[in-house]
Amino acid sequence: GIQVEQSPPDLILQEGANSTLRCNFSDSVNNLQWFHQNPWGQLINLFYIPSGTKQNGRLSATTVATERYSLLYISSSQTTDSGVYFCAVAVQETSGSRLTFGEGTQLTVNP
């Protein structure tokens, strides 16, 4: 099946710093989602971005489908950005679209 690799596994920042998280995947996809998992375990949708670039406030994401990677940018980080960031991809199958998750990037933002 498709492989998803995220880097770095851990990232520690000072408040106000910028960061880039990377997601590499091993096959063509028709779905790529970025999630933030908060301390209570809730998965929050950040972006649906199988290709192209999107921005939402301090967050932006770019997916280069032909080169099989996606980047999540966090600017002017805040302590509330702490948590685990997951990339998940899907390949359309006859029985539906199943997400395969990476192992995540644990982000800690210190005040």
Place this chain on the structure above:
Amino acid sequence: DGGITQSPKYLFRKEGQNVTLSCEQNLNHDAMYWYRQDPGQGLRLIYYSQIVNDFQKGDIAEGYSVSREKKESFPLTVTSAQKNPTAFYLCASRRTGARGGNIQYFGAGTRLSVL
């Protein structure tokens, strides 16, 4: 409010016991999914269903069973055959179709522990 409701938030299982986790959605989504998350890891797919009365195994279906009798409900049973059930379980749903049909939305999860 529209959304996905999982219950209970915390569940304890005794040895040899089957337990059922509830997942209900009022988003009118056709597809529903169950994932398992172990500490420090990503999510893995247990079962999924595209339509009522139909479901498929995911990557780690052994020791689990599901049913899809209603569009809004997709309960997961953790059977006694699952020898390591302690984990965080997440339910998701997706609206099928070309317009916005690829985005999965998640419930708040159920934490299952073995007594």
